[in-house]
Amino acid sequence: MSTYTKVVLVTGGSSGIGQAICKRLAAQGHTVFGTARKPDQQPTGYRLIAMEVTDDASVQRAVDEVLQQAGRIDVLVNNAGLGIQGPAEDITPEQARALFEANVFGPHRVCRAVLPAMRAQGSGLIINISSLAANFGLPYRSFYSASKAALERYTETLSMETAPFGIHVVSLQPGEYRTNIASARLRPASISAPYRKGYERAMEILGGSLHESRDPDEVAVLVQRIMASPRPKSLYRAAHGMQLVSVLLKKLLPGRRFERMVMKHYR
Numbered sequence: 001m002s003t004y005t006k007v008v009l010v011t012g013g014s015s016g017i018g019q020a021i022c023k024r025l026a027a028q029g030h031t032v033f034g035t036a037r038k039p040d041q042q043p044t045g046y047r048l049i050a051m052e053v054t055d056d057a058s059v060q061r062a063v064d065e066v067l068q069q070a071g072r073i074d075v076l077v078n079n080a081g082l083g084i085q086g087p088a089e090d091i092t093p094e095q096a097r098a099l100f101e102a103n104v105f106g107p108h109r110v111c112r113a114v115l116p117a118m119r120a121q122g123s124g125l126i127i128n129i130s131s132l133a134a135n136f137g138l139p140y141r142s143f144y145s146a147s148k149a150a151l152e153r154y155t156e157t158l159s160m161e162t163a164p165f166g167i168h169v170v171s172l173q174p175g176e177y178r179t180n181i182a183s184a185r186l187r188p189a190s191i192s193a194p195y196r197k198g199y200e201r202a203m204e205i206l207g208g209s210l211h212e213s214r215d216p217d218e219v220a221v222l223v224q225r226i227m228a229s230p231r232p233k234s235l236y237r238a239a240h241g242m243q244l245v246s247v248l249l250k251k252l253l254p255g256r257r258f259e260r261m262v263m264k265h266y267r
């Protein structure tokens with residue numbers, strides 16, 4: 001890919017990390033298309049187009065629109081995603097499926113729609129926004145970690161399969177950033193009594209750590225760096241302090257010891 005300005009498609013460009021990426025890249029002079037399920041208001045600097053990542057036709061329509069307007073897609077940032085909270089036992093298979101639809105099959109749909117154009121160009125960059133939570137299970141967020149871990153394995157495979165066409169595929173794992181993700185999390189209809197105390201305490205601690213959340217523009221800066229790299233690495237992390245150390249501890253500590261350490265944090 002050249003170092004000239006690029007055509008970039010960012011899913012979930014209406015809020016949080018995706019919005020920060022759109023703003024920063026647009027300010028750098030790139031042609032940016034963000035997506036939202038209901039793009040009622042147009043931001044300055046980039047275009048918001050309609051895309052529901054759980055719907056094949058909606059994804060294809062949005063990608064066709066970008067190709068029609070810009071003629072190519074150099075960079076895809078698969079950012080749209082959801083959280084989920086609740087004891088694993090209380091999460092219904094339907095809720096888990098809905099989460100995987102948004103966090104795993106959604107990015108897959110967008111990749112499938114974008115890849116023919118990237119292969120024809122002989123170049124492209126796909127950045128899949130995963131999470132630090134892909135590295136380990138976290139209490140009361142089972143399917144979030146599971147969906148992001150699935151996205152990571154998918155990303156690794158896609159990277160190997162599309163490299164011969166000049167396409168780079170990258171995972172980006174953010175730590176905790178100040179966005180709307182907590183308010184949009186899927187939740188069970190009710191929490192079973194035996195789990196209630198532990199769940200409420202863990203959610204209190206999770207909410208209390210919000211002051212440690214950082215400005216999502218940090219993730220946008222990293223995206224900018226990845227775009228500027230001629231040979232991007234397979235994995236990037238946007239995280240600091242204990243969040244980053246925990247990834248290392250997960251690798252070093254025996255499994256049960258790591259679990260006890262996590263549970264101690266949430267007690």
Ligand SMILES: NC(=O)c1ccc[n+]([C@@H]2O[C@H](COP(=O)([O-])OP(=O)(O)OC[C@H]3O[C@@H](n4cnc5c(N)ncnc54)[C@H](OP(=O)(O)O)[C@@H]3O)[C@@H](O)[C@H]2O)c1
Nearest residue numbers: 012014015016017036037053080081131176177179180181
């Ligand atoms: N914030 C964090 O601390 C954090 C940490 C690690 C990873 N992440 C990941 O970062 C990504 C962005 O999250 P965020 O924190 O910025 O959350 P956010 O503020 O809630 O933004 C989520 C974005 O995704 C879009 N979206 C959600 N469901 C969608 C669907 N079914 N179809 C199309 N678009 C959909 C939303 O658009 P509309 O609602 O306007 O349609 C919105 O633009 C997610 O993949 C998340 O898992 C976030």
